[in-house]
Amino acid sequence: MIDKLVRKNVKAMRPYTSARMLYQSGVFFDANENALGSAVALPGISELNRYPDPYSRELRKALGIFLNVSERNVFAGNGSDEIIDLLIRIFVNPGESVLVIEPTYGMYKVAAETAGAGVQSCSLNDNFQIDVQSVLNSTTPQTKIIFCCSPNNPTGNLLRAEDIKELCKRFKGIVVVDEAYIEFASKPSLAEKVADFENLVVLRTFSKIWGLAGIRVGYAIANEQVVQYLDKIKAPYNINRISSALAVKALAEKATVAEFKDIILQERGRMEKRFKEMGFAVFPSDANFLLVRYPTASTIAKKLADESALIIREFGSKKLLENCVRITVATPEQNDLLLAAIKKLI
Template sequence: MNIQDLIRPNIKALKPYSSARDEFQGNTDAMVFLDANENPFENGVNRYPDPQQRTLKSILSEIKKVSVKNILLGNGSDEVLDLIFRAFCEPNQDNIIILPPTYGMYEVLANLNAVEIKKVNLNKDFQPRVETILNVANSNSKVLFLCSPNNPTGNSFSKESIENLLKKFNGLVVIDEAYIDFSNEKSWLQRLEEFPNLIVTQTLSKAYGMAGIRLGICYASHEIIRVLNNIKPPYNVNELTQQKAWEQLKQKEVTTYQIKSILEGRDNLISELKQINFVTKIYPSDANFVLVKVDDATKRYNQLIEKGIVTRNRTSQPGCENCLRFTVGTPDENKKLIKELKTLT
């Protein structure tokens, strides 16, 4: 596959914006910066942030065992996904393929970018229907989105299915690994060199506990990263986000402890949910949440709201009729959820 054939012609011809911080890349020690029209009075954030987030990328590179050249950072994963649309999908011409039930922003971003959406619902086990996907794809199918572990179902897609799609789909395959840190399955990061059409997105919003700073991560070939870098806003990740991210990333023991606690909480929650009489099915989860089928999802959702507990009603999603999604909370929050569920009639 030639990635150049997938890039929109106007993006190929685009001359990227060059910021002041891009142009000067020498030693910054003892330098007087009069190049970017900044306020000169130091307050910690009076200077523009590093547009390439070099310090943060180096830390991620060490943790994830991926070269800095294969990393792009965005203002949340949503910006990363939007950049993929802008770089590779021609409006009113190309299409993307999504596999409902799945993360809703794929569809929103497609509509924003005037890109057709082809939907191939997951099978009854919430796995991709590989042959159907390949049959639905055509010469204008630019991107296939795979959310694994999947939101809202919680399960991981089979390795065989993903590998088959990577080999046979004639476009980009984006594997959204927002929940990979809660799964026993291996990340697809280590196979980037094997599949030139592979893009892996991750986030610091889940396992790393930094949803509030909005930092999304894209891993792909140097060729793909270079294209996305050319079209991203020059200072898309602000200084405070960069500082908070690298401070938190260095606290490995905190993240390890919190993931362990969430996984234990997930197991305990599943065990307790089995005792609730109106719970009819509990789906396997590789994420920090559990999808549960109940007798009447809307009724139970509203009852929990009255008890001061907010869950997610997923009953409108394909294959998720009468399903609620419970995020794993703290031990006390999980206990409160189970206590209140047991009182509902």
Template structure:
């Protein structure tokens, strides 16, 4: 059995977390004179003069009803990026420990490692965009603390083979982070049901994609109680503001609308893939389980710039490992997808 507490940095083991004014009493109260807030209110309609619940219990309870994950196994961050950063800060000794990332993948794993002065060991995906299990095994040593696996992967769009992830979970003695930002669009199941089986598993999800709340910056991390307790210990005291908590709670009441958007996006993804394959400038469209597709084209930089000139923004990924000559295209609304296709047709005929 993996002892999560032993994986912590020594200074984090001994850390006394900040105690908020609202942590220091139990029960109900009507007069709050403990936190040096403006007692007269706020210039807004809502009572934003009070600090928010530092553990976001109402919001976590609502998420629990949808995800089936207990509150004590849930962490909420200022975007998934906060959870990524806190994992480094809690488990990786700067200048000593290392992490493994699997390019091409989400860029913030590397940025956060650099910010926290943690060595990055890159094990490229295979040409099939699947895990190089042998390469990963060879990269691991006694100072390897984290392995980041993005599934469905960004920017390639594919899900990682479940059995390969399970192999790493069963054999790696550090923490395995599975970033499921795009899981709502995938055929593959979430790893949430495996939380009780693997104490070293951390699952990242987000409100930025399927839930359509990218502007709120709200991410979720699910894990065993020891990991969640550590994240709560090192996070800023009020990391999720009250406005975000209120709006997210309201959004969770509209699950049917979100599910309908997911269905439309998946349908449009299939249609856009087929239509793109009919264009002379498109060499390949990679299979996707996300809300975007990776498209190999004749001249990615030229095509990207030509689309920008028409007010259409894609992402040029042609300089990314294994993505040479590729654009990453988000699946838009039916009208947006049609606008893109018409522009590409004109460019192909130019």
């Protein structure tokens, strides 16, 4: 199935071969690096004067163990955004399209439009869940990828796993599930389901629960053929040596991440209660943020930014999100500051 979906030019092309694809060890005279060393150094990270492993093998191996999947089913990228872009370039020809289930993360549409692909959309239902038949009815023979996000950004809710699996069974293209917030959720990832559905691609990131948004590392769990095509067209050294090392180190910090999760979920519950007491409608969340609705939400967001330098995200112009704002769960002290400021404005 995968080969039939891939663009002909991508199948036919010869990938760029970088120096470190050929040799990982030895005395290097092949890549015009500075053999004298680096102008700066970081403790614990060596050979900054050398190009990194183009396949991030150590990171992929660590992710495979962490996820309980084969490392051959793991692709590491420069943030999930790179992987979104690569998937579109692999599968979507000029004149073809992707379908985005909205409201959701805006980069799916931006990446498709940047690549010259068409963008179709289908709304979640009133409960912010997938209407499988409505999604399938919105596709055309030119639709190559369906993008969805679970837990969904900006609504915060988990999409029903059965609905996603049904899409994988019935859609004759790629189904991408962005699980950036899955570590905060009450139900498990779909990562292991890539063994059951060759057209399923699950995206994950180090930006959220791991607290490493600044290193720009995301990853995909996918059919081995999909990973091979991602490797074929990616930039030669898409993850730098520092980011890769930090990501590997983070995977060993399970106790720290568990503590982060406990605090964030406790604060999420406390904030939900406080917002309801102030008269806000609060939508169920399986993420590290809350989507709330209030008649003057847009005005509140602007005043918080202008008068108190407290920044929340306004979504009132989006379908299904009238008078809604998204609020990240921060530290207890920061949350108290925000709640107090909002109370003064309502």
